[in-house]
Amino acid sequence: MALRLGTRRSTLATTQSGLVADRLRALGHQVELVEITTEGDVNTGPLASIGGTGVFASAIRAALLAGEIDLAVHSLKDLPVAPHAGLVVAAIPPREDPRDALVARDGHTLGELPAGSVIGTGSPRRAAQLEALGLGLEITAIRGNVDTRIRHVHDGRCDAVVLARAGLARLGRTDEVTETLDPLVMLPAAGQGALAVECREDDPVRELLAQLDDADTRACVTAERELLSVLEAGCTAPLGALAEVVEDLDGVELSLRAFVGAPDGSGSLRRSLTGPVDDPRSLGARLARLLLEDGAADLVSPPVSPPRPTIQEPPA
Numbered sequence: 566m567a568l569r570l571g572t573r574r575s576t577l578a579t580t581q582s583g584l585v586a587d588r589l590r591a592l593g594h595q596v597e598l599v600e601i602t603t604e605g606d607v608n609t610g611p612l613a614s615i616g617g618t619g620v621f622a623s624a625i626r627a628a629l630l631a632g633e634i635d636l637a638v639h640s641l642k643d644l645p646v647a648p649h650a651g652l653v654v655a656a657i658p659p660r661e662d663p664r665d666a667l668v669a670r671d672g673h674t675l676g677e678l679p680a681g682s683v684i685g686t687g688s689p690r691r692a693a694q695l696e697a698l699g700l701g702l703e704i705t706a707i708r709g710n711v712d713t714r715i716r717h718v719h720d721g722r723c724d725a726v727v728l729a730r731a732g733l734a735r736l737g738r739t740d741e742v743t744e745t746l747d748p749l750v751m752l753p754a755a756g757q758g759a760l761a762v763e764c765r766e767d768d769p770v771r772e773l774l775a776q777l778d779d780a781d782t783r784a785c786v787t788a789e790r791e792l793l794s795v796l797e798a799g800c801t802a803p804l805g806a807l808a809e810v811v812e813d814l815d816g817v818e819l820s821l822r823a824f825v826g827a828p829d830g831s832g833s834l835r836r837s838l839t840g841p842v843d844d845p846r847s848l849g850a851r852l853a854r855l856l857l858e859d860g861a862a863d864l865v866s867p868p869v870s871p872p873r874p875t876i877q878e879p880p881a
């Protein structure tokens with residue numbers, strides 16, 4: 566019997582699902598794609614107001630638990646960090662380029678865009694990092710699929726947009742990229758560029774899917790997601806995180822860099838640490854604690870002003 570792979574209908578989702586289906590077919594399995602409509606596809610309001618990026622995953626997870634499909638492919642960055650009861654991420658295949666990319670008018674790089682240029686992004690993380698550069702760029706909120714967002718630049722509605730390079734690569738659109746943003750300037754979302762292959766926890770298909778897992782990618786995204794989870798940043802908070810397997814004088818290590826910004830661009834923090842590749846969780850947690858010690862909590866959720874002391878009326 567063919568494995569039923571549940572996917573969202575967007576071109577990016579079906580392309581990503583197709584990549585995983587092809588890998589499974591190459592291992593000798595039959596796979597059929599089952600299209601599922603999610604709330605995030607139907608509702609075009611700002612993501613934050615319709616439940617965050619988790620809206621993309623929830624309908625698909627329900628179909629998995631109901632036994633309507635056997636596996637699902639998610640963009641890992643859209644998958645909530647909390648484990649889902651009854652489900653397991655059976656494989657994290659090799660990651661695509663995790664960096665963000667600029668698509669700007671006239672082939673411009675970020676540095677070439679004059680002050681006052683309009684940058685379209687619906688991502689608080691991208692907006693906060695653009696603000697932090699202090700270039701006088703104007704951020705305007707946009708949503709929509711990759712094609713729609715690129716069209717905003719060709720239409721002249723935006724001078725530039727920022728997109729995940731991985732999405733553009735999978736769709737064969739990297740020719741639109743005018744600058745791939747160095748992580749020193751723009752840290753990607755935790756898990757960006759990576760896919761998550763999910764199935765039911767007790768399904769034997771789990772073993773088969775595990776063959777698609779890439780150990781280095783899993784270590785990197787585990788560190789990034791642990792950081793996210795400890796910071797309790799939630800899916801729309803301005804947080805960037807990138808882990809990489811690096812080789813230094815001591816041998817192979819995991820390097821983790823993070824950015825936390827205030828939603829209004831009023832402040833930001835960048836920190837980095839390295840740790841052993843075989844303990845990515847500790848690295849993520851350590852960097853999260855360092856950021857918290859240095860004031861990240863005030864950026865992630867600005868402290869509410871303490872209630873004014875009230876004068877107690879003496880009992881009558």
Ligand SMILES: NCc1[nH]cc(CCC(=O)O)c1CC(=O)O
Nearest residue numbers: 640643728729731732757758759
């Ligand atoms: N939030 C939408 C989304 N989810 C995954 C990708 C791109 C692919 C990836 O990051 O793996 C995108 C588009 C984008 O951010 O430009």
